[in-house]
Amino acid sequence: MKLQRVICLYRVSTKKQVDKNENDIPMQKTACWDFASSKxxxxxxxxxxxxxxxxxxxxxxxxxAIQELKEAALNDEFDILLVFMFDRIGRIDDETPFVVEWFAKHGIQVWSVMEGQQRFDSHVDKLMNYLRFWQASGESEKTSMRIKSKMQQMIEDGLYTGGPVKYGYHLSDSGLVNRKGIPIKKLDIDAVESEVIHMMDSMTIHKGYGSHRLSRYLNENGYRTHTGARFTSTVVNRILKDRFYCGYLDDGTSTEALQALRIRSDETYAQILEILEQRNNANEEKRHIALRTKGQAMLSGNIFCAHCGGRLTTIRYRDHYTRADGSEYSVDQIKYSCYHKSRKLCKCDGQTTYQADRVDEIIRQIIRQIFSCMSGAPEEEKLQALLKRQIAGNKARQTQLEHELGKSREQLTKLQLEIAKTLTGESVYSPEDLTQVLRTVKENIANGEQELAKLREEETQKKQSIDLITPAYNQFKSWAEEFDTATLEQKKMIACYLFKRIEVGRGYQISVELNMTYQQFCTEWNNGDFWKTTAAV
Structure with a gap:
């Protein structure tokens, strides 16, 4: 009697099943060994x-494991593939039936402890093979949808679903219990930690603190995370970027329960993201926000050479002088230096350096002039109308995409029905061709869904922009009232917000370009003819 060489395959979907659940690997292994010993x-x-x-x-x-099993089959290393149930091989309806058939075609018997041998002697056998995995796929899909739906609903209700609790919140009793009778916790705003978040937001927006400087400030002042650990720049960045503090999930979903957990306003969040995006190295050419606000110079990030276009950097320079009596003395000065000319990167006919105090004073004069020209927000209605037209165009594209996705999903359903005909030899498609077509259709659906999600996000952002027009004006007005008494750090951030670009040329000829957000609030720039102004001393 020739011995039949058997390879057993065990699989669990989650690591929690390895030792605990009824479908765990030890149970599968015991069942397979008992079954094999009966043969x-x-x-x-x-x-x-x-x-x-x-x-x-x-x-x-x-x-x-599947790839190694296929290689072993090709090398004639075994005769039988044994599993506890056939769905241990897989649960993908348009793939797993063909995997099982592949082993059978290569002389490998496929057995299940619970279901016996899978044969391919007739069309009925092939159809049953497909139907088994089609049913398994459907069960997995329904289970996945049910779990996701339940978890999503709990999160939307502000309930705790596990994992680390976000800084700014603590857990409290919700009064609910799960199916095992274990109390379900809910999130509540932590009064102390939420104030720390407000402080972080303010220091980021108004003083230009970066994540490293913020984490150092928090640690030096005795603040700690939930676990008692020191703050790091990574933790600070995560807090600044997290939209949950505005009452939204990552996908943009918001509910009344989530809004009750709001710590940060949408306006504040938008300003923080703009600063972080500007400071990103990938946006070096577009940056007009200061990378850091330490130092005695008022300008950083948005100041350029008017001659070569290179960025001006801040340097500390010591000038030496000789008095009338022949004695020498030196003076430390802060200067703006043309990066290109100082390193001879191009032929720049501008100055190599400019005294920072002279440039800063000119900019302060320009800012005061801008603030004195405030004329309210006469363009607010026009801007809102423009955004509404853009939203209408966005909605039209969404409708078109939804129609195309509907057709693609219908096509996918028809192709999945064609799989059964392929297995019984009644289809004009080969299994390989049909699999490729199915993948293409699924990719088209995935791409369409991705574009649709992006359009919906853009629609949400534009709707938020309509609401942000008035807050932007209020911010502009606040700067006008407080500029003269503001700290140097605050003045530096105001200059970064106001000006998209500042150019300095020979003889301290300076031109500025305002950011579009605030251009609308100044009379001189309202007609669009005066994008730049020039001053000299």
Whole structure:
């Protein structure tokens, strides 16, 4: 009697199933060994275990165990593939049936402890093979949707679903219990930590503090995270970027319960993101926000050479002088230096350096002049009308995409029905061709859904922009009232917000270009003819 060489495959979808649940690997292993021992001519030569691998989400092409089993089959290393249930091989309806059939075509018997042998002797066998995995796929899809829906609903209700609690919140009793009778916790705003977040926001926006400087300030003043650890720049950045503090989930979803957990306003969040985006190295050419606000110079990030266009950097320079009596003395000065000319990167006919105090005083005069020209917000209605037209165009594209996605989903359904005909030999498609077409259609659906999500996000942002017009004017008005008494750090940030670009030329000829957000609030720039102004001393 010739012994049949058996390889066992065990799989669990989550690592929690490895030791605890009824479908765990030890249980599968025991069942397979008991089943193999009942066959006198079977001998188990090898075992494969896949821990935390979803048979529904992970393709066979990306599973090492399946690929190694195929290679072993080609090398004639075994005769039987044994699993506890056939869905351990996979749960993908348009892939797994063909994987099982591949082993059968290469002389490998495929057995299940619970379902017996999968044969391919007739069209009925092929159809049953497909239907089994089609049903398994449907069950996985429904389970996945049910779990996601439940978790999403709990999050939207402000309930705690596990994991670290975000800084600014603490857990409290919700009065609810889960199916096991365990109390469900909910999130509440922590009064002390929320004030720390407000302080971080203010120092970022009004004083230009970066994440490193903020984390150092927090640590030096005794603030700590939930775990008692010191703040790091990574933690600070995560807090600044997290939209949850505005009452929104990552996908833009918001509910009454989430809004009750709001710590940060939308206007503040938008300003913080603008600053962080501007400071990103990838935006070096577009940056007009200061990378840092320490130092004695008022300008940083948005100041350029009027001759070569290179960025001006701040340097400390010591000038030496000789008095009438022949004695020498030196003076430390802050200067703006043309990066290109100082390093001979191009032929720049401007000055190499400019005294910072002279440039800063000219800019202060220009800012005072701008603030004195305030004329209210006469263009507010026009700007709102423009944004509404853009939203209408966005909605039209969304409608078109939704129609195209509907057609693609119908096509996908028809192709999935064609799989059964392919297995019984009644289809004009080969299994390989049909699989490729299915993948293409699924990719088209995924791309369409991605574009639709992007359009919806843009629509949300434009709707928010309509609401931000009045707050922007209020901010502009506040700067006008407080500029003369503001600290140097605050003046530096005001200059960064107001001016998109400042150019300095020979003889201290200075031109400025306002940011569009605030251009609308100044009479001289309202007609669009005066984008730049020039001053000299």
């Amino acid at each position: 006198p001519d079977w001998t188990i030569v090898k075992e494969y275990s896949e821990k935390g691998i979803s048979g529904y989400k992970v393709s066979a092409d990306d599973r090492d």
